[in-house]
Amino acid sequence: MDSGDMKVLRKNQRITDPKVSLVLLDWGCRESFHTVEYLNHLVTPRDQYEIIWVEYYDRRPSELVDLQQRYESHGRAAPIDTWIVMARPKGEVFRKHWMNNVGLLNARGEIVVFMDSDAITSTTFVETILLEFKNDPDVILYIEEIRTGDASFYPFSYPNPKEIIPVASNLANGVPLGMRNFRCGLLADPSLIHWRNYGACFGARRNDIIRVGGWDEHDDYTGYIAGPYEMSMRMEWSGKRERWSFRELLWHVPHPGNDGIDNFSGPHDGKGVSTTAMEIINSRRTLPLRENPHIRELRVSMFGESAPPAVEQRPAKRHVHEPKPTSPVPSNRRFLPIEGSKAWNNDQFHMIGxxxxxxxxxxxxxxxxxxxxxxxxxxxxxxxxxLPQERVEGIYIAAMMGSLDTAACAAEGPKCLLQQGLADLWRCEPLLTAAKVSAAKGQRYDGKGCAARGKQIPLEARIVAVAQKFDELVNLRSAGARMEFSLVWRAIEDESSRAFDPQVVDAARACLEDLVCVHLRCMHDSLGFMYPCYKYEVAKKERPEPKTQPLGEFYVLTSREHSGSRYALVPTWNDPTAFYTCFDREEILRRGQPQTAVSNYHGHNILLYAGRYFAVPHGMHEFKLAYLHRGDYGRRVLASHKLAAVKHMVLAKALKRKAAVLMLKPARSLVRRVLG
Structure with a gap:
């Protein structure tokens, strides 16, 4: 392989070497780079693994550039540690083995993993790899990939792996089809080559790969007819053991060009497997047919000129008490229901959201x-x-409306609880749950400095507390540095049994993949309302869209319901406290227009507007709530929810002004006499 015009756009500059190097390949075929994001949301500390991206052609995807800039602008470590562009000619057929050798030569980890660059990973991906090599230092590690051909997953929108299980093509009764006898390699059972996905994820110790000469750069391994199974068989002959992890799975959804278009291929058996590679079973060859010169130089300096001798193989047998590989949930159970519990109408809450x-x-x-x-x-x-479906939906609404409380508290003070107010107005679910959660806000599980503790705090409030903390730590906001994902989870676990219910923390740990899925959907504007409760349809044909009508500084939204027309008064400025809804149109019209309550009261006119009383001084030609919310009036306009309170404030202001005049009058007379 000629290095030619190879460019290193980014090089890992860390002082300490990582334990694992993850190599991802692209030959101009990727349109989604989600694997990089999944790999940056693992429970393993980021300094223990590095991500290497190798591009075959002269291509620099704007999506990767934007991803790098977004992470760095928020104080996060760069999502890709080493970025290499081989810049091969555009018409040349790609060589996966060439790219793998480039990744190997630039890897700094003791363990090097070559994986599918458009796979979905779990949060324990690197943790599992480290555990497998700790248990067996001589392992050749593979991780199976669950795939589906369901076109509904395209374009990619960060699906939950549990959504893939019911439509997976290589999963039966919760067990991957290629995982039978998962401690057996190809030398013992060559028929496994057509059952397993050897290209999904392959890992080995860096020195073990160099010892057998790295990836074979022979012309027979061109295009799609290539894969780790060639390397795996040579390593098996050198004394290593092929094993498939039963602790971890990868996931893959379809995309255009999924199976290749007009593929060029070397000699194969008609089923996509290289016949040149399968000859290794009989030849017992441990070195490649064409060795990369840089890797050869490393091999000779580390292990000498001669090839590793072939080791006699023993057929692997399954142990009687060995655990069986299974998927996270039964394949007949749907993670995302098609419909909700229908306990209440969620359309109005969608509008509020x-x-x-x-x-x-x-x-x-x-x-x-x-x-x-x-x-x-x-x-x-x-x-x-x-928890029951209806209760899950209620907790969703309660947590969603927690943001409304936050905004309202910032505007009106800590005692303004809109959820409680709405619950008083509509004494029904899910607003009662929302009010319950709002009332318990700020309570600690250990009761330190709080009125309630432990199980005295409603379960819904304990769940929302953990959700709010996770959101506070993990999401990329407009300002300030975000915490590394592994530190986020550690911070939550440290507060277990103190600020948070340990049972809820354990549940959050068990569904960490679900939380990451939600987080990534947020970052890419693909998180829908009521996910993951059920598939909410935004525009339902049987329900017309709410009608919008301007009314002064407000909009009036009208929607049809079984009990009649519901009207919502929505401000044209950003003030959640001015939002109001009811079934009485006349009440909406009165509330949306200013009405004079008291005229000429100590130099003020008192107006009733949007449910509040405002004392406006004489001479003010125009009064608008938007200007008041913005702070344009300063202290000139007095406001309260009660008429008596406004009158009291106006009277106090008038008395204060009159007292000042009386005190200044003698002083003015004295000044005139002195000057006169």
């Missing part, structure tokens, strides 16, 4: 839908605790 989202983006400068994220995090934990 969109309003909260707009407020947070405009006022708090958030870069993601926090309200929907909080609801989804809490719902994931509630589902893990096996």
């Amino acid at each position: 969109r309003f909260i989202e707009d407020t947070e983006i405009r006022v708090e400068n958030l870069e993601y839908p926090r309200a929907f994220a909080l609801g989804a995090y809490a719902a994931c934990i509630a589902k893990q605790l096996n």
